[in-house]
Amino acid sequence: xxxxxxxxxxxxxxxxxxxxxxxxxxxxxxxxxxxxxxxxxxxxxxxxxxxxxxxxxxxxxxxxxxxxxxxxxxxxxxxxxxxxxxxxxxxxxxxxxxxxxxxxxxxxxxxxxxxxxxxxxxxxxxxxxxxxxxxxxxxxxxxxxxxxxxxxxxxxxxxxxxxxxxxxxxxxxxxxxxxxxxxxxxxxxxxxxxxxxxxxxxxxxxxxxxxxxxxxxxxxxxxxxxxxxxxxxxxxxxxxxxxxxxxxxxxxxxxxxxxxxxxxxxxxxxxxxxxxxxxxxxxxxxxxxxxxxxxxxxxxxxxxxxxxxxxxxxxxxxxxxxxxxxxxxxxxxxxxxxxxxxxxxxxxxx
Numbered sequence: 471x472x473x474x475x476x477x478x479x480x481x482x483x484x485x486x487x488x489x490x491x492x493x494x495x496x497x498x499x500x501x502x503x504x505x506x507x508x509x510x511x512x513x514x515x516x517x518x519x520x521x522x523x524x525x526x527x528x529x530x531x532x533x534x535x536x537x538x539x540x541x542x543x544x545x546x547x548x549x550x551x552x553x554x555x556x557x558x559x560x561x562x563x564x565x566x567x568x569x570x571x572x573x574x575x576x577x578x579x580x581x582x583x584x585x586x587x588x589x590x591x592x593x594x595x596x597x598x599x600x601x602x603x604x605x606x607x608x609x610x611x612x613x614x615x616x617x618x619x620x621x622x623x624x625x626x627x628x629x630x631x632x633x634x635x636x637x638x639x640x641x642x643x644x645x646x647x648x649x650x651x652x653x654x655x656x657x658x659x660x661x662x663x664x665x666x667x668x669x670x671x672x673x674x675x676x677x678x679x680x681x682x683x684x685x686x687x688x689x690x691x692x693x694x695x696x697x698x699x700x701x702x703x704x705x706x707x708x709x710x711x712x713x714x715x716x717x718x719x720x721x722x723x724x725x726x727x728x729x730x731x732x733x734x735x736x737x738x739x740x741x742x743x744x745x746x747x748x749x750x751x752x753x754x755x756x757x758x759x760x761x762x763x764x765x766x767x768x769x770x771x772x773x774x775x776x777x778x779x780x781x782x783x784x785x786x787x788x789x790x791x792x793x794x795x796x797x798x799x800x801x802x803x804x805x806x807x808x809x810x811x812x813x814x815x816x817x818x819x820x
Contacts, residue, residue: 486516486564487601487754488573488590489661492583493616497608498626501654503576509658516563516573557593564597572601572662583619601661602720602754607640609633609650614643621646621755622660622719628652646755647719647778659691660719660777691719694783696790698771701726701747704802705809706793714756715789717781721753723774724763727810728795728802749810758813 493499503517563573577586583603590600602621607613609627617623623644625636629652637650649656702725711721726748748763751774771794776786 485597485599486570486573487662488560488564488575488593488598489601489604490575490577490583490586490590491604491606492577492586493606494608494613497606498624498651498654499576499606502604502606502624502626502651502656503574503654505654505656506574506658506661511658513572513658513662514568514570515658516568516570518559518563518573518575557589557595560590560593560598561595564595566597572658573598574661583616587619599752599759600754600757602646602757606654607636609636612636612640614640617644617648620644621757623648624654624656625650626652626654646714647717649779657691657779660779691777691779692781693778694776694781694786696723696772696774696776696787698790698794700771700797701728701795702772702793703728703795703799704807704811707751708758708809708813710789710793711751711753711758712756715776715786717778718753718776718786719755719778721751721774721776723751723772724767724769725749725751725772725774725810726769727807751810758810759815760810760813761815 491499491502507515507517560573560575562568563570575586575590577583583605587600587603590598593600603619604622604624605613605616605620606624606626607617609625610630610632612625617640623640623646625633625640625648627633628636628650637648641648649660704727707725729747746762748768749760750763750767752759772790774790
């Protein structure tokens, strides 16, 4: 994902994370989207509703045909479409002139998450980047098959009888982070960095709704920053990211790989230019995206930020320290970098 906002690592050309929210009918997808909008606090969110009929999203009066768009009071947008029109709608929403910071696709309760993920990953739009699959699960009867697909599993309805033990059951099978909630109250910082914009003199609709309904306590995001003055081993770092560190929803930063780990790759019968030393790294759950860092970004070792809930900071730091290349280590093999650079997303350009 690409992220903006105060305190964030400025990475590459601006792109907009596109997060897919999926789950069965009635599990709380709309409640989660409502909560994100009401707590946007300056972050501009585009919402795509992959459904027709009664949407059940407060403050959104979306009627008429596919691809209709409704502007919300806080700079957010909402549109409705079917799966066939999704690519076109996303292209409009992530265009730089819209100024959106995040796009959320709320899938129909009947939609197949795998197919929507495939569609989002296949998008050729340079301004859209897949921001992960959020599976909303019923705390009283969680769908463990959906949990196994999720980058973030949200076990919703912990305030209801019969929900005890649900988070632990989901955590046993989910590859990514697991968060328990009530009323879909999830911190927007798990998806995108907070964006500070001047507040209007008049209260916006999202603020008025929040005051009318009151606050629902939510599981707040936390972060762990890591800096190293020596390069990181590509294989050890890739293994750590692939394992999905406990509680981590997303991460971002830049990493220098050891000199000599060039990791040349073949493509179309030819050989790409030598792989650069410094890489931009972003993850959502266990989905990894890397590309050569822009020339203005450099580091002697690494600058990484990990964002999630219930993070075990000492364990995470120890795992990252284990990725740092020691002075007495032998030089890496010629293709050592491939453990990480095989996740490269821009093979045709740096």
